[in-house]
């Protein structure tokens with residue numbers, strides 16, 4: 001058997017707060033196989049985002065992360081230097097957050113931002129040092145003839161942005177929320193990742209485009225063989241899209257397993273409660289996004 005792509009064992013994350021130590025993630029373990037869509041579902045405050053941020057080592061100094069192992073593709077992420085970790089982020093592992101504006105720079109064109117990721121993580125064959133990037137950013141812009149720019153345009157097209165050449169020259173505020181999240185997906189693909197961690201990637205969007213964007217993300221992952229760690233409140237989304245799921249409650253994983261098994265035959269009282277409130281009973285024939293069961297309304 002081949003090793004899993006991501007292997008997390010005994011992850012524990014705590015914060016020092018005014019009221020003492022808060023354990024936000026308490027000894028969770030999971031694996032994600034190559035090409036798999038793994039869901040983490042749970043109520044607000046259960047520790048889903050902290051789990052993702054701990055794996056990516058993106059927590060500020062307040063957080064203490066301990067684990068028996070956080071291995072990605074055989075590499076122990078916890079033992080990497082910050083600069084080694086930086087080259088993994090946005091490269092082999094990329095992250096998509098709920099609010100696209102967290103990931104987009106408001107004063108750079110979207111083409112510029114994607115091209116920058118292509119130069120840093122791909123093999124564009126263009127200079128990507130500090131001064132070269134500064135010159136591009138403030139003086140020349142990325143040449144539209146360059147490989148990185150053309151790849152940026154291609155990626156915008158891949159995620160379904162119409163008129164990608166023109167859109168590439170626009171700024172984030174000129175795009176709709178749905179289009180911005182597509183840009184973020186393009187940016188996440190630009191580093192040629194093998195894992196995308198998506199933390200509620202569509203909850204900030206209108207329900208009418210939510211399903212569309214999520215499908216886009218999952219189809220692309222499937223096409224390019226990218227594994228996805230999908231964090232969501234939405235049980236309908238989990239049922240429709242994930243291979244396996246972990247149900248998180250109060251800093252712990254209550255149950256982990258194949259989606260069908262977990263929802264057909266839940267063992268933990270918490271999951272049983274979720275299943276009763278879940279979409280089977282409420283979803284309309286069309287399965288519209290608005291009818292999905294949610295933890296938080």
Ligand SMILES: Nc1ncnc2c1ncn2[C@@H]1O[C@H](COP(=O)(O)OP(=O)(O)OP(=O)(O)O)[C@@H](O)[C@H]1O
Pocket residue numbers: 015017022024042043044045046047048049050051060062063233
């Ligand atoms: N930087 C931090 N400092 C202190 N406590 C934090 C920090 N980040 C998160 N927490 C706490 O950790 C717990 C888990 O938070 P987390 O953001 O992971 O929840 P979540 O499951 O992602 O919730 P939501 O569904 O609302 O996004 C919460 O009690 C939160 O207040």
Ligand SMILES: [Mg+2]
Pocket residue numbers: 048049050199
């Ligand atoms: Mg969260």
